[in-house]
Amino acid sequence: MRPVRRALRDRTDSTGASIAQNSEPLRDDASRPSYLAQIPRRGVNVKPFRVSLLTILATGGCAGQQSVLDPAGRDAEVLATLFWWMLGGAVVLWILMNGILFYVSRAKEREFSRRTAELFIIGGGIVFPTVVLAVLLSYALSEMPRQRDLGSGLTVRVVGESWWWRVEYLPDGWDTPIVSANELRLPTGSRSEIKLAANGVIHSLWIPALGGKTDMIPGRETRMSLEPETPGDYRGQCTEFCGESHALMAFGAVVMEPEAFADWLDKQAQEAAPPTGTESIRGREVFAAEGCGGCHTVRGTPADGLVGPDLTHLADRRTLAAGVLPMTEAAMIDWLRDPEAIKPGVHMPAYGHLDDADLSALATYLLGLT
């Protein structure tokens, strides 16, 4: 039974009467204003266990790799602070409003003078929200230019594809981008510039732990910047519906200390290490014979395709298939054999015509691309 339905049933059980009966005006209610007649006197009895369950459900999403409430960068912190202030204010207002309602309808029922009523309406209904919203808006607007500050040092270009991310790093002073895919790594301690584009259809890039989201629009370059602060593994997600596998278009976002990041980027700039071991070498032969290089680039080999993700340092990434699968041999073989079963509509064709030995060799080779 669904929780809502169960809650409704239990409401009826615990009071021993239906909600409709409860709503009947009580005998001694002659003095109550008639518009309050529909409001029952007794509150609904919600058992403490359910309250705690709801709390767990409601706050379970607050922590983790992909949460705005667990910020790891300056921009996300500002947004989180703004959110907590708004939430706190909303709670205070809620208590205030309900307090007033309780006071006038239960604690002390009496007629108000016209002047008091008008004071409430104009003061509480117009002046107060105008002031509160103006303060919130000016704070949020004052923050916007800082969130869109030009990055310094690193520029990353991210192109939304169907349904993966083309990522190109361009550190200061470099003229050839270092191409990667499906993972965005950023250093702490500086604001990185992120240029966004889309191939074919719209997408939107969002790493909740690091900052706000920005749309990616075909034929047009948009931009954002991020200033990560806490090293760690986070997760981003496409947040603009872009087709049948939109929900499966995620990516790893990794924040690193500047030195570690520089080392990592140096390694990314290098060509792929040649395979070692017979299985891996055979996998390399399968990769070439099956024409994988038509779509994928493995720098340092003839494979230089542009259609799919760059695989030069594939196994360095935390995930496979744009945040969908773990980077393991079993997942790799499943993916190669039938990508459509994992990501509907994917452009990568199935290699189910390869036998198990070939698939396993191919997976070994690919997982050796570190």
Place this chain on the structure above:
Amino acid sequence: MTWRGFLRGPLDGRTVARLVAGVAVVGALTAGAVVGFGLYNVSAKAGHWPGVSWVLHSTFRNAVALRAHAEPPADLDSADMIALGARHFDSACRFCHAAPGEERSATVRAMVPAPPPIAEAVTHWEADELHWIVHNGIKMSGMPAWPAERDDDVWPVVAFLRAVPEMNGTDYARLTRKPDDNACLMCHGTDGATDNAHIPRLDILSETYIATSLHAYAIGSRDSGIMAEAVSDLTDADIDVLAAALSAVSPQGQPGSRDALAQEGQTLATARGTVDVPACRACHGPWPEPLNTAFPSLAGQHAPYLEAQLKLWRDGNRGGGTASRLMHQAARDLTDEQITRLAAYYASLAPAKLNDTSN
């Protein structure tokens, strides 16, 4: 109401309803008796009642005219189209319609309706009507439908049908000559290296690819009316023998001229491709590493054939073996211009097996 009243007075709704119901019951009983007791004589000797032939034939003509609206290809009347059509006619249609200068067999002439001799059959029909008739067949006439879903390979037959009234027995015999009495080589040429632009040359292909393709034609996973007919009576063992023999040839020939079109194709085929279209060379060569011979060589293949196939790949009608799905993904974003250029490029290469392909 009495019968007198019925015959004299004005008809009321109830009477009409009764009358209609009565006629319907009698009609149903009669029809049931014809079917159930075999009252209708299905004998071909009995022929049709007067007027029935006219009704059937008029229905046929008008039904075809109403539905035929396919656009013929620009080179419909080219010699290569006519030759391919003649060869398919020879293997699939000749038994009933007879070749030019030949008489239909006595048995065929005893059919009802009798298939007309070919020169007579094609008169009064436009190209699109001939196309419709060959692709759809004619119900209850003995004229079969095209044994494939795709309809572009019907056009060579139409080309032949348009040319046949002017053709004599000698012309026909020259077009349908079988080298070594081998039906494969009638179309694909001596050593499989045909120069007919609408027929693929086989000398550049691998044993794996030829065998896979023939099996695919046989089970229908590759759609072609012409090849479905050609492989009709091949067993799996026959196919393996044929594939070994046809692929055992070393392709001969010089590279063609690399015109502007072909050069544009070369850029697309052998550079990195685009973000939507993979470079052809990764599967079809020239590639510096050994490629899977399940992929066909395209070096020196005829441009019109390549163009037709690429359009089938892109538009989703092309099947084949299990690796064929790779090509659907590769061709899905090709434009007509890109297809023309790519076909021109591969046609300009020196004929070669897949792993010997060079620029």
